[in-house]
Amino acid sequence: xxxxxxxxxxxxxxxxxxxxxxxxxxxxxxxxxxxxxxxxxxxxxxxxxxxxxxxxxxxxxxxxxxxxxxxxxxxxxxxxxxxxxxxxxxxxxxxxxxxxxxxxxxxxxxxxxxxxxxxxxxxxxxxxxxxxxxxxxxxxxxxxxxxxxxxxxxxxxxxxxxxxxxxxxxxxxxxxxxxxxxxxxxxxxxxxxxxxxxxxxxxxxxxxxxxxxxxxxxxxxxxxxxxxxxxxxxxxxxxxxxxxxxxxxxxxxxxxxxxxxxxxxxxxxxxxxxxxxxxxxxxxxxx
Amino acid sequence: xxxxxxxxxxxxxxxxxxxxxxxxxxxxxxxxxxxxxxxxxxxxxxxxxxxxxxxxxxxxxxxxxxxxxxxxxxxxxxxxxxxxxxxxxxxxxxxxxxxxxxxx
Amino acid sequence: xxxxxxxxxxxxxxxxxxxxxxxxxxxxxxxxxxxxxxxxxxxxxxxxxxxxxxxxxxxxxxxxxxxxxxxxxxxxxxxxxxxxxxxxxxxxxxxxxxxxxxxxxxxxxxxxxxxxxxxxxxxxxxxxxxxxxxxx
Numbered sequence: 332x333x334x335x336x337x338x339x340x341x342x343x344x345x346x347x348x349x350x351x352x353x354x355x356x357x358x359x360x361x362x363x364x365x366x367x368x369x370x371x372x373x374x375x376x377x378x379x380x381x382x383x384x385x386x387x388x389x390x391x392x393x394x395x396x397x398x399x400x401x402x403x404x405x406x407x408x409x410x411x412x413x414x415x416x417x418x419x420x421x422x423x424x425x426x427x428x429x430x431x432x433x434x435x436x437x438x439x440x441x442x443x444x445x446x447x448x449x450x451x452x453x454x455x456x457x458x459x460x461x462x463x464x465x466x467x468x469x470x471x472x473x474x475x476x477x478x479x480x481x482x483x484x485x486x487x488x489x490x491x492x493x494x495x496x497x498x499x500x501x502x503x504x505x506x507x508x509x510x511x512x513x514x515x516x517x518x519x520x521x522x523x524x525x526x527x528x529x530x531x532x533x534x535x536x537x538x539x540x541x542x543x544x545x546x547x548x549x550x551x552x553x554x555x556x557x558x559x560x561x562x563x564x565x566x567x568x569x570x571x572x573x574x575x576x577x578x579x580x581x582x583x584x585x586x587x588x589x590x591x592x593x594x595x596x597x598x599x600x601x602x603x604x605x606x607x608x609x610x611x612x613x614x615x616x617x618x
Numbered sequence: 619x620x621x622x623x624x625x626x627x628x629x630x631x632x633x634x635x636x637x638x639x640x641x642x643x644x645x646x647x648x649x650x651x652x653x654x655x656x657x658x659x660x661x662x663x664x665x666x667x668x669x670x671x672x673x674x675x676x677x678x679x680x681x682x683x684x685x686x687x688x689x690x691x692x693x694x695x696x697x698x699x700x701x702x703x704x705x706x707x708x709x710x711x712x713x714x715x716x717x718x719x720x721x722x
Numbered sequence: 723x724x725x726x727x728x729x730x731x732x733x734x735x736x737x738x739x740x741x742x743x744x745x746x747x748x749x750x751x752x753x754x755x756x757x758x759x760x761x762x763x764x765x766x767x768x769x770x771x772x773x774x775x776x777x778x779x780x781x782x783x784x785x786x787x788x789x790x791x792x793x794x795x796x797x798x799x800x801x802x803x804x805x806x807x808x809x810x811x812x813x814x815x816x817x818x819x820x821x822x823x824x825x826x827x828x829x830x831x832x833x834x835x836x837x838x839x840x841x842x843x844x845x846x847x848x849x850x851x852x853x854x855x856x857x858x
Binding site: 682683685697698701702703704705706707708720721 | 830835837847
């Protein structure tokens with residue numbers, strides 16, 4: 332099983348567009364053993380482009396959050412001192428001790444810290460992982476974070492764990508940005524496609540992404556989406572940094588309207604299909 | 619009765635700080651004697667939970683009133699639980715001394 | 723970072739959730755959102771017939787800000803009438819926390835902890851001219 336992550340740094344450059352199209356064309360030209368995984372758990376939207384997708388399974392994902400047993404607690408404050416996230420409030424003079432689930436990262440440090448067996452864990456839902464069958468390929472898996480939860484990274488980890496092994500390709504559609512959820516998505520990928528746009532914002536966030544990937548030593552190439560817009564700075568940067576361009580997708584207003592209407596995979600133009608075919612040829616050499 | 623006034627510095631001439639959990643300093647005023655003490659806020663740059671940590675400190679100091687520019691939802695709940703009075707001042711340009719003078 | 727929006731004081735929130743035009747096919751003509759502070763401004767100026775300066779003081783904003791809120795309120799209502807839109811009232815930037823009081827002398831807002839509910843004076847200036855911000 333080969334893992335390809337689609338990431339971008341900047342939001343709105345076309346991660347979802349590229350992921351959904353790649354899923355479609357990999358199925359057509361490379362292998363039908365292809366699985367799409369929407370890791371943008373804060374707002375997963377890949378599903379929107381698969382009108383006939385059928386839900387296969389749905390699972391609630393929990394994080395374990397500790398609760399303090401006030402009978403056993405001696406208010407020694409050790410748990411609160413160990414907690415890196417300020418999630419535990421202990422006020423000895425008034426015999427008050429409480430864990431704030433919205434700040435807890437379930438690291439378990441407080442369980443180790445407590446010498447009086449006053450910490451017990453209980454499950455707290457953070458979101459859902461859902462598998463869908465699509466008309467082509469192996470299907471779509473998606474994580475959906477519960478509103479108010481801050482456990483994106485944990486949910487992505489659980490989502491990835493649940494993706495069954497196959498003999499083909501898994502595509503991870505990453506969240507925007509360069510923070511923990513993105514690192515979690517791309518860290519075990521065999522190859523990373525960075526989608527950018529030739530605008531100052533696109534370039535700025537691309538450089539952040541490139542720095543991050545160099546730091547974690549992951550192989551990557553760039554797809555320039557909306558080519559023809561903006562300026563040449565992105566190309567100059569890629570040349571200077573010796574980064575390979577895997578493909579270019581020209582800006583097309585009609586294509587954008589189709590995306591907005593949710594019809595990304597209907598009547599794809601010959602031009603677009605050619606571009607993705609070339610991209611897949613290049614990816615083949617990378618994995 | 620102890621009152622805390624959030625402050626940007628460690629003296630009564632410092633500007634009033636409109637943040638609660640992320641205030642730079644806390645001025646603890648004894649309303650009977652008029653004496654003030656200043657504590658630096660160790661949580662002002664915390665990633666999260668600065669408000670609740672600060673409430674923890676307030677309860678430990680035995681404070682009964684806090685004067686600040688606003689309070690976050692978690693801090694509000696906790697301060698309420700421990701019966702600490704919250705006072706919101708929205709004046710921009712006041713020093714801690716101005717606030718103390720107003721109380722008297 | 724933009725400057726924080728000062729909260730506007732509300733004496734009392736509107737006693738309705740909205741208005742709907744009748745005799746007009748209003749289903750698809752949409753709605754306007756009238757903020758609580760806009761309702762308050764309109765009430766003070768056109769119902770209580772206060773001048774803008776008095777009204778602005780009561781709401782705890784500058785006269786210019788009051789004028790802006792008031793202008794926005796009138797435009798929204800005019801738009802609703804002309805275009806047969808519904809009027810919905812929403813919170814906006816008005817302060818309506820349940821147990822918050824405001825001092826009418828020095829304009830600070832404050833809570834009164836449960837054990838001291840009998841103490842009815844401002845914690846800053848000791849004025850007794852205080853009122854619950856939201857009496858509903």
